[in-house]
Amino acid sequence: MSPALLVLAAFLALSLGLGVLAQRGKAMSLEQWAVGGRGFGTLFVFLLTAGEVYTTFTFLGGSGWAYGHGAPAFYIPCYGAIAYAISYFILPPIWRYAAEHRLHSQADFFAAKYRSPALGVLVAVVSVSALMPYLVLQLKGLGIIVSEMSYGAVSPVAAVWTGIIALVAYVTVSGVHGSAWTSVLKDVMILVVVVSLGVILPQRYYGGWQPMFEAIEKAKPGFFALPERGLSVSWFVSTVLLSAVGFYMWPHTFASTYTAKNANVLRRNAAMMPLYQLVLLFVFMTGFVAVLQVPGLRGADADLSLLRLSKQAFSPWTVGFIGAAGLLTALVPGSMILVTASTILAKNVYRLFAPAADDRRLAIVARLAVPVLALAAALLTLHGGTAIVPLLLMGFSLVTQLAPSLFLALGTRPLATSAGAIAGLLVGETIVAWMSFGGVTLAKLFPSWPPGVTDLNVGVIALAANGAVLAAVSLATAPRRARDIE
Amino acid sequence: MFRPRAHHLLALLPSVAILAGVPFANGVRGYVLGLPFLLFWILACVIATSAVMALLGALDRRNEAAAPPPTPGEPESGRP
Numbered sequence: 001m002s003p004a005l006l007v008l009a010a011f012l013a014l015s016l017g018l019g020v021l022a023q024r025g026k027a028m029s030l031e032q033w034a035v036g037g038r039g040f041g042t043l044f045v046f047l048l049t050a051g052e053v054y055t056t057f058t059f060l061g062g063s064g065w066a067y068g069h070g071a072p073a074f075y076i077p078c079y080g081a082i083a084y085a086i087s088y089f090i091l092p093p094i095w096r097y098a099a100e101h102r103l104h105s106q107a108d109f110f111a112a113k114y115r116s117p118a119l120g121v122l123v124a125v126v127s128v129s130a131l132m133p134y135l136v137l138q139l140k141g142l143g144i145i146v147s148e149m150s151y152g153a154v155s156p157v158a159a160v161w162t163g164i165i166a167l168v169a170y171v172t173v174s175g176v177h178g179s180a181w182t183s184v185l186k187d188v189m190i191l192v193v194v195v196s197l198g199v200i201l202p203q204r205y206y207g208g209w210q211p212m213f214e215a216i217e218k219a220k221p222g223f224f225a226l227p228e229r230g231l232s233v234s235w236f237v238s239t240v241l242l243s244a245v246g247f248y249m250w251p252h253t254f255a256s257t258y259t260a261k262n263a264n265v266l267r268r269n270a271a272m273m274p275l276y277q278l279v280l281l282f283v284f285m286t287g288f289v290a291v292l293q294v295p296g297l298r299g300a301d302a303d304l305s306l307l308r309l310s311k312q313a314f315s316p317w318t319v320g321f322i323g324a325a326g327l328l329t330a331l332v333p334g335s336m337i338l339v340t341a342s343t344i345l346a347k348n349v350y351r352l353f354a355p356a357a358d359d360r361r362l363a364i365v366a367r368l369a370v371p372v373l374a375l376a377a378a379l380l381t382l383h384g385g386t387a388i389v390p391l392l393l394m395g396f397s398l399v400t401q402l403a404p405s406l407f408l409a410l411g412t413r414p415l416a417t418s419a420g421a422i423a424g425l426l427v428g429e430t431i432v433a434w435m436s437f438g439g440v441t442l443a444k445l446f447p448s449w450p451p452g453v454t455d456l457n458v459g460v461i462a463l464a465a466n467g468a469v470l471a472a473v474s475l476a477t478a479p480r481r482a483r484d485i486e
Numbered sequence: 487m488f489r490p491r492a493h494h495l496l497a498l499l500p501s502v503a504i505l506a507g508v509p510f511a512n513g514v515r516g517y518v519l520g521l522p523f524l525l526f527w528i529l530a531c532v533i534a535t536s537a538v539m540a541l542l543g544a545l546d547r548r549n550e551a552a553a554p555p556p557t558p559g560e561p562e563s564g565r566p
Contacts, residue, residue: 071512074528078508081535082501088539089494210520217522224522226512233509241505264547271540274532281529 005150007320008327011185012166015331018185019170019178026177030363033175034104034343036259042268044180045260049269050276051183051332052252053080054190056141059329062280064303066287070223072231073284078240081274083247088270090248092263093410099258105340106254106402107348113409116418117352122425123402124348127251128341130395132377134250135337139163139381142330148307149323151316160381167331168374171338172367176259179335186328191279193325197306198282201289201313209285216291223291228451235455242459246400252333252340286310342369394436397459401428404467416474424470431462493545500535504528 026032040048058076065073094109101112107127111120142163143156154162170178206212216223226233248254260266283306290297290305294312297305310322346366351357357365405421408414414421434440435458442461443454511527518526 071522071524074525077532078504078528081532082504085497085501085535085539088497088542208520210517213517213520213522225524226508233512236508237505244501264543267539267543267546271536271543274535274539277532278529281525284525 004320011324022177022181023174040259055333060303062283063287063306066284067305068302079243082244091266114418130398145326189325198285238457249399420474423473428466
């Protein structure tokens, strides 16, 4: 066994061990399995958030964007920072309501706040439709990372199957506790690996950050500024705003906030998370080094820049460690997605057909759903071909559409009706689907308009239509008496 | 329940510095701390977000120690 493969295998075994042992001393009820008994303190909520937010997409895609696009990549830390500022205000009321009503999923929140099981089902469908491609993305990343970093000794197919079996094992046994404990390993590994890469590589190839930037600027003038057209300032600002709003709408990110033991934990998290985002700086540095050192990676291959550069620069032992960090960026978010999607299937779908089911039974159903979902994701990863690509791009837009009805439900009573929320959501999601599958952009729809308008993120349109329909239908269906009581 | 206070407006500062500042920062050439100005500006905003949210947390905890919010389960109408 080669050194790199040895390190990769050791870290997979370590994750599996941590994940399985995580449930020791806990009676694994639904409450423990799905939301950690709502007992996580500041440190664990921080580790879990950092663990699930920084995925293979950050590791490979962040460096890939820096490599392929330059300055537009900077939108990633921007939307994160704004999302955490928003989280300070929205998460405490969400947490309190969820704790009082013993909620386990995001769909639960909508169903309970709007007193509408139908809305709960709709949110459940949206959630699973967005989570499955996201899980597939993690598995694809895992396959690429392991096969690259084992120098081809393990095929992507073998890597995906091995990864998914480990995931199913520890998620079924430990639920969110498994995600939390493997996060500890992952967050430390990512921090150490990415910061080291971002410092060592520019030093070795250019003698420091500034000489590197100057060399790239000379070869590609304007690489570190946003272009006039396309990924321009107006694209940047609209995308940052839209992504910041959508950030906590991801069902697994939303549900992970339920694990906090009180609302202050979430406020402290809002102060800590932006700082952790600085790892992205070092991810970008790695992508920038690769611009002149491993040139010629085009399109989706840009995402390989970090891995290719690492293999060129380091010994197989080190390559194994970098690969292990990458492996963990797939496992931790993957595990949290599995917990969330399974909980949704049990609580928001299965329970419709078995209203008498108690939490004990729901916990069993949720755990049975884990291998089923995992198998579906593995098959989609290996046989989905390119059909999955529009779905991947769509996931973020799909969940962002939940924002209007969520924000309006933060007070004691929702400011919209359930009919309004459902209508708005349906319209928003339909537009998202049409735009994603049709490849619609504003520049194509209105070629003569100025780029300041046509570069806007198209998601803005879906969100605006969603909000307008929500408002109109809510006004039409609002019970008069409720307004009198106000 | 959440009670808006004047100091909560502070939370807007870093976000506005990003959204309104990037169009200007994008036009500035030169390096700060070895980073292109745009990247430096964005990182400064990110760090400022952490600092501001920590300050807000400290202020809110101090206010709540003086006047504790209703505990979960207590009816909302119970507050003055």
